[in-house]
Amino acid sequence: MLPSDRQAHEILVGAVGLKKHFPVKGGVLRRTIAQVRAVDGVDLFVRRGETLALVGESGCGKTTLGRLLLRLIPPTSGEVLFNVPANLYASARDRWQRTAEEDGAMRSPKGPQGDGLDPYAITRLRTRAFKPFRRRMQPVFQDPFTSLDPRMLVKDILAEPILINNQMTRPEAMERVAQLLQEVGLRPDHLYRFPHEFSGGQRQRIAIARALAPEPEFLLLDEPTSALDVSVQAQILNLLKDIQRRQGLTYLLITHNLSVVRHMADRVAVMYLGRIVEEAPTRELFESPLHPYTKALLSAVPVPDPKRRREKILLPGDVPSPVDPPTGCRFHTRCNAVMPHCGWSPRDAASATAYLFDSSRNPHASTLPALSEVSMEGNRLRLLFGGSRPSEAQRQVVADLVRGRAAEAGGMAFQAIREVVLEEGSIVLEFPPPLEPAWVEVSPGHSVACYLYPQPQA
Amino acid sequence: MGAHVEVRRGIRSASGRAELWRGLRRRLDEYSLTLRLLLKRPLAAAGLLITLLYVGIAIAASFLPDRDVLQTNFTTAYPQPPWWWGNGTPGSWFGTTYPGIDLGMAIFKAIRIDLYYSSIVVLGGAIVGMLVGLVAGYKGGLFDEGLMRSTDVAYSIPFLVFAIAVAYVISRDFTTLNLSLLILWWPPYARLVRSQVLAVKANMFVEAARAAGASDLRIMFRHILPNTLAPVFVQVSLDLGVVIQIFAALIFIGFVPHSGYLPELGALIFYGFGSEPTSYPWTILFPGLALVIFTVGVNLLGDGLRDVLDPRLRR
Numbered sequence A: 001m002l003p004s005d006r007q008a009h010e011i012l013v014g015a016v017g018l019k020k021h022f023p024v025k026g027g028v029l030r031r032t033i034a035q036v037r038a039v040d041g042v043d044l045f046v047r048r049g050e051t052l053a054l055v056g057e058s059g060c061g062k063t064t065l066g067r068l069l070l071r072l073i074p075p076t077s078g079e080v081l082f083n084v085p086a087n088l089y090a091s092a093r094d095r096w097q098r099t100a101e102e103d104g105a106m107r108s109p110k111g112p113q114g115d116g117l118d119p120y121a122i123t124r125l126r127t128r129a130f131k132p133f134r135r136r137m138q139p140v141f142q143d144p145f146t147s148l149d150p151r152m153l154v155k156d157i158l159a160e161p162i163l164i165n166n167q168m169t170r171p172e173a174m175e176r177v178a179q180l181l182q183e184v185g186l187r188p189d190h191l192y193r194f195p196h197e198f199s200g201g202q203r204q205r206i207a208i209a210r211a212l213a214p215e216p217e218f219l220l221l222d223e224p225t226s227a228l229d230v231s232v233q234a235q236i237l238n239l240l241k242d243i244q245r246r247q248g249l250t251y252l253l254i255t256h257n258l259s260v261v262r263h264m265a266d267r268v269a270v271m272y273l274g275r276i277v278e279e280a281p282t283r284e285l286f287e288s289p290l291h292p293y294t295k296a297l298l299s300a301v302p303v304p305d306p307k308r309r310r311e312k313i314l315l316p317g318d319v320p321s322p323v324d325p326p327t328g329c330r331f332h333t334r335c336n337a338v339m340p341h342c343g344w345s346p347r348d349a350a351s352a353t354a355y356l357f358d359s360s361r362n363p364h365a366s367t368l369p370a371l372s373e374v375s376m377e378g379n380r381l382r383l384l385f386g387g388s389r390p391s392e393a394q395r396q397v398v399a400d401l402v403r404g405r406a407a408e409a410g411g412m413a414f415q416a417i418r419e420v421v422l423e424e425g426s427i428v429l430e431f432p433p434p435l436e437p438a439w440v441e442v443s444p445g446h447s448v449a450c451y452l453y454p455q456p457q458a
Numbered sequence B: 001m002g003a004h005v006e007v008r009r010g011i012r013s014a015s016g017r018a019e020l021w022r023g024l025r026r027r028l029d030e031y032s033l034t035l036r037l038l039l040k041r042p043l044a045a046a047g048l049l050i051t052l053l054y055v056g057i058a059i060a061a062s063f064l065p066d067r068d069v070l071q072t073n074f075t076t077a078y079p080q081p082p083w084w085w086g087n088g089t090p091g092s093w094f095g096t097t098y099p100g101i102d103l104g105m106a107i108f109k110a111i112r113i114d115l116y117y118s119s120i121v122v123l124g125g126a127i128v129g130m131l132v133g134l135v136a137g138y139k140g141g142l143f144d145e146g147l148m149r150s151t152d153v154a155y156s157i158p159f160l161v162f163a164i165a166v167a168y169v170i171s172r173d174f175t176t177l178n179l180s181l182l183i184l185w186w187p188p189y190a191r192l193v194r195s196q197v198l199a200v201k202a203n204m205f206v207e208a209a210r211a212a213g214a215s216d217l218r219i220m221f222r223h224i225l226p227n228t229l230a231p232v233f234v235q236v237s238l239d240l241g242v243v244i245q246i247f248a249a250l251i252f253i254g255f256v257p258h259s260g261y262l263p264e265l266g267a268l269i270f271y272g273f274g275s276e277p278t279s280y281p282w283t284i285l286f287p288g289l290a291l292v293i294f295t296v297g298v299n300l301l302g303d304g305l306r307d308v309l310d311p312r313l314r315r
Ligand SMILES: Nc1ncnc2c1ncn2[C@@H]1O[C@H](COP(=O)(O)OP(=O)(O)O)[C@@H](O)[C@H]1O
Pocket: A022, A023, A036, A037, A038, A056, A057, A058, A059, A060, A061, A062, A063, A064, A065, A322
């Protein structure tokens, strides 16, 4: 037995620096042409016995994060710790953040050797060594219409995880199956039916019973009610709450329904485009959300008390693609509180420069030679003026134009320009290297990643 | 104390058997529902009836001694008509064919041979193709790529050309013909099953099984394969007709030298052709009809199966 098996530690599931990048294949040769950064550096923990809700728009990586935590897919980098003492988790998290800042590069899923995490890090285990952990973490998926094998009888669906994981004879397993069915509110004669003979709510009960079958400690509930009729949703949620109370289970509840969160969760983590942007106890998050994204999400929830009703914040634009997430704060393209240093991309400025610095189109640029090319080089935007070498005076003109444009509405990208320099017969606009806002604990248990809140001194 | 435990054991294993038995009965109910759905369609029911009739004939024919077929009247070397045909021979239902073979018996024997060998080709191809398609679709990656490219190669060879080539290299006999068909018959099944596997694999019950600790083998054979079988059944029944036609065609054009007597439908038609068909039309009419009716039967059955096995039409 591993040491982590004997003792119940405070943190049941913890993620450090977790990333999952899916390759996008293209072309005739099916080569990897890009990466979908579905989960892109997540630190998250679930305490034993609590319910942590994970909320965020569809496509932000919630399901992928859940699959990573259960080791249903291997991470690109980062680690998942299971049943780990709180202090060890905290130090692992610190260490990971430091190393991530230092090299910023992709690291192997295995952390440094001899860091004392080996007994907890399930991502370091080989398949065979991971097997005993399998039964301790079980999923319930969103769609009960595809999550049950249509060619199996309910009794066989429920018996399978028991026969695989728990040393039980078939009759013993069947006794447990009957008991499980009762626990989720179904009748014994339902055992000899096929999944298609049930309604959505009943199917979800069967899926829950299957997840409970191998006696897990942790349940991943991936939008367990969003495929169900509204009238059935509450029943299923109450069943889950009941089971948790009776068996002391730990839940990670993925949802985009915030009323479900209020009903079920002790703590909430808000996810945006592959990262966690805010985390707080449920009450606190609903009462004083900090991150502009959280505020926007909450503003969409109907509030019964008209005096406390918030103004609805509409998120402009679409969710950016996780293939190429915005630099800096990922939310800056849609944030209503955005500041110049939140995030920028030379690309945002590139299209405007074609007009701004073209002497034939902008009279203020008439002293500049004809603009022939704008090229992007990392954090720099290079302006080429035909064959002629720009002079210091012309650099000054460009710098003034940048300043003037930055003052105008929508000049955010220009505000971020740090310097305008002459270089190799061209003028270069320099942007600072983009930094994501740091993860700061604003009050106990309430953390946020946003430049609106004091950043730690570098 | 010990006795008490014994008693408990006994009760448990009895209830264990009851559980398995009840599960089995429930599954049989499901199959009989499929059968009832099939029988509700007149064409499909006719197809099933014809197919079962042929299977029955094939089984019965294997109990006939060979000499019954050859029990002929060599005094008249010309084919004799059946008794109900003009000035027919009393006692002979289907007449005789050159060289004095009883046609009814010969057709029974031929059905047995044709059905037996075409089943070997089709079922053999289906099983091999199913395994290849299952592994390729489930594992994916380079393995999939390799397997599917090799089915492409096998796919691109016209089987008549291949069969004839094999025959000239190895030998021109019935066994070789079977062998070459068997080699070429699995790729369509591999493709069919692979595409099914890709669709089934995307279902969350596969991920749930993985989360429950099921091994790859278990997932492939318990969860994925049973969900891919319906179109395979359809294809098998359609292919039975196709393979019998290929046999008949190849033997008719003389792929297998007619040294000696081969009770096979194509061969029987060939014998009839060799004996002035205009004077003795029954010699090609009866074996031809036997072939056509079987082909139509399995096609009707296949179409019916396609309909009733489609889960979207079930409920
Ligand atoms: N297996 C996969 N291969 C490629 N891309 C994937 C895969 N799974 C998820 N993605 C992509 O990752 C992103 C996050 O998906 P997901 O985790 O399902 O989000 P959510 O559950 O929050 O809706 C999406 O852009 C999705 O297209």
